[in-house]
Amino acid sequence: MAQELYYEDFYIGEKFQSAGSAKVSAEEIKEFGQKYDPQPFHLDEAAGEGSFFKGLAASGWLTAAIVMRLRVQSIRVFGGMIGAGVEEMRWTEPVRPGDTIRTEIEVVGMRRSTSRKNYGIVRTTTLAYNQDDKVVLRSTVNFLAPLRNPA
């Protein structure tokens, strides 16, 4: 298990390769779609064929959730990775049944929190790739990291 990181352990330009990858099944796409994004192209192959996506495709929010799991696996923050907002997120390619997703994360910003004195805010960009090395999602997301030595 990787070391649990404090704010002081991060630096701008630091990169985290995916600690694992995630294979996405038709079953998972449909189950998530039924629960959270019940639109035909997330539920049914035939309905997907006649849609914008020309086939069954994962909800972008399923892709985002899978990316969160990969982020949590790839960066171990002391006390947990607590989200502090999304600056931007783009879905750049559909995620299809059978795709395997991995992430590359880079630290692009760091600052002390003004409202939470014992925390810093780490800004990261994430690129999520499929098995063909196509980017399926990119995002800029902030998380809190506790200070090792609060003043």
Added chain:
Amino acid sequence: MAQELYYEDFYIGEKFQSAGSAKVSAEEIKEFGQKYDPQPFHLDEAAGEGSFFKGLAASGWLTAAIVMRLRVQSIRVFGGMIGAGVEEMRWTEPVRPGDTIRTEIEVVGMRRSTSRKNYGIVRTTTLAYNQDDKVVLRSTVNFLAPLRNPA
């Protein structure tokens, strides 16, 4: 069932009240946490007590997924609501077991797509409230809407 909307049907300043609401259970929080955000405060009440959240709290990505379902229920786009990116998203209060979430959506921008000639891009802000009328999530998200009369 509400009318299915084309790009031309939307206008800036238009508001959509939540077509329904979503009650969030401890079971749903834990199930989503196990699948997509396996951190103690999303999995277990006791572990949550000792954490940043001081109790079991929903993954922000579960809240985002629930908000997507409410958005799909509240705005019916012809051919489906196809995401065209998140401009910003903030989690402003924890979502707890038993909370009931509803949304208010406002159209804040509209433009024709340059890459997809038969579509326009509708930019919306969403405020998601809990049962105490506290905002738990706010976001600015774009979706595609087909032109009724492509030139």
